[in-house]
Amino acid sequence: MTLNAAALDRRLAAFPRLGLAQLPTPLQPLRNLSAHLGGPDIWVKRDDLTGLGLGGNKLRKIDYVLKAAIDAGADCVVSGGVVQSNSQRQVAAVCAKMGLPCHLAVFHGRVASKSDRYSNSGNALLNTLFGAIKHDVSWDADPNGAMARIADELRADGHNPAILPYGISNALGAIGYSSLCAELAHQCDDEALSPNAIVFASGSGGTHAGLALGANIALPGTAVIGFDIDGEPERVRHDVERIAVEAAEMLDWSFDRSIIDLRAGMAGTGYGQPHPSCLNALRLAGRLEGLILDPTYSAKSLAGLIDLIKAGEYGSGDTVIFVHTGGDAALFAYMPEQLFGA
Numbered sequence: 001m002t003l004n005a006a007a008l009d010r011r012l013a014a015f016p017r018l019g020l021a022q023l024p025t026p027l028q029p030l031r032n033l034s035a036h037l038g039g040p041d042i043w044v045k046r047d048d049l050t051g052l053g054l055g056g057n058k059l060r061k062i063d064y065v066l067k068a069a070i071d072a073g074a075d076c077v078v079s080g081g082v083v084q085s086n087s088q089r090q091v092a093a094v095c096a097k098m099g100l101p102c103h104l105a106v107f108h109g110r111v112a113s114k115s116d117r118y119s120n121s122g123n124a125l126l127n128t129l130f131g132a133i134k135h136d137v138s139w140d141a142d143p144n145g146a147m148a149r150i151a152d153e154l155r156a157d158g159h160n161p162a163i164l165p166y167g168i169s170n171a172l173g174a175i176g177y178s179s180l181c182a183e184l185a186h187q188c189d190d191e192a193l194s195p196n197a198i199v200f201a202s203g204s205g206g207t208h209a210g211l212a213l214g215a216n217i218a219l220p221g222t223a224v225i226g227f228d229i230d231g232e233p234e235r236v237r238h239d240v241e242r243i244a245v246e247a248a249e250m251l252d253w254s255f256d257r258s259i260i261d262l263r264a265g266m267a268g269t270g271y272g273q274p275h276p277s278c279l280n281a282l283r284l285a286g287r288l289e290g291l292i293l294d295p296t297y298s299a300k301s302l303a304g305l306i307d308l309i310k311a312g313e314y315g316s317g318d319t320v321i322f323v324h325t326g327g328d329a330a331l332f333a334y335m336p337e338q339l340f341g342a
């Protein structure tokens with residue numbers, strides 16, 4: 001397959017970035033898991049290894065979005081997410097590195113917190129370690145509203161805050177995330193791979209938008225399949241399309257929306273709630289590959305892939321790229337009995 005990585009590289013070069021994400025992330029075969037499942041060859045794109053502050057998918061987005069804000073004169077940052085948000089943790093780590101005050105709206109109540117561990121460990125602990133200033137707020141349907149209010153207060157005090165939206169999911173963030181496809185296209189060339197599909201967890205939509213757009217340019221013919229982990233497939237699909245279309249305009253690319261493929265059914269009873277096939281995927285990755293997944297995002301997306309294989313959508317002779325979007329820190333916010341049974 002001739003992959004068009006150069007076309008995407010050229011377009012991305014027009015957008016400056018901070019360069020804090022450690023790139024390219026490795027592309028590794030999951031031979032034991034592939035043999036166990038008896039289906040396609042599964043490779044993992046290790047976006048959990050983007051480096052700073054334990055890494056994850058948001059660093060690619062922050063690299064571009066915060067660079068633009070700093071160039072526009074920002075002197076502090078406002079962002080927000082749930083108690084165990086990986087996004088917040090990466091924002092907090094970047095702010096520490098850049099010497100920028102970091103204000104986080106911490107949304108309580110989206111996941112019924114069953115333990116002190118959920119409230120204080122994992123990402124919550126790291127946010128404190130990275131020196132973020134936390135603003136506790138109740139979860140509502142408009143997370144960006146709470147950030148706007150914090151930013152207003154900062155402006156009233158003479159600051160110029162950069163607002164990094166929920167999930168860092170805006171058009172520039174998606175452009176940042178599309179860089180994964182340029183890397184992947186080069187890596188597939190090196191490994192002589194022709195991927196049939198890329199699979200991953202989709203939530204606030206920027207990751208999916210970036211991958212759909214990036215694949216449309218650099219990996220034509222590869223299916224891009226996001227698994228809704230929010231339990232809100234209509235909202236997620238709408239956000240992916242909106243962000244991808246806006247990002248495509250910025251990249252001067254005529255985007256084929258038909259490639260947006262958002263699958264429902266992997267959220268289980270809701271965001272952050274593990275379910276049996278999610279836990280099965282989490283344990284399989286650990287025991288067969290020494291690969292750490294988390295029960296909110298990456299394990300649910302691997303569970304989605306396992307379902308596709310069981311349904312015969314991908315099988316022997318196919319190649320599927322599993323994008324590990326990170327989230328390992330959140331694993332430690334769960335009690336062992338939630339993950340492995342009593």
Ligand SMILES: Cc1ncc(COP(=O)(O)O)c(C=O)c1O
Pocket residue numbers: 056057085086087167169201202203204205206207208297298325326327
């Ligand atoms: C580990 C992990 N995977 C996937 C996602 C989903 O990315 P997006 O919000 O861009 O859809 C997130 C978002 O927080 C995440 O933390």
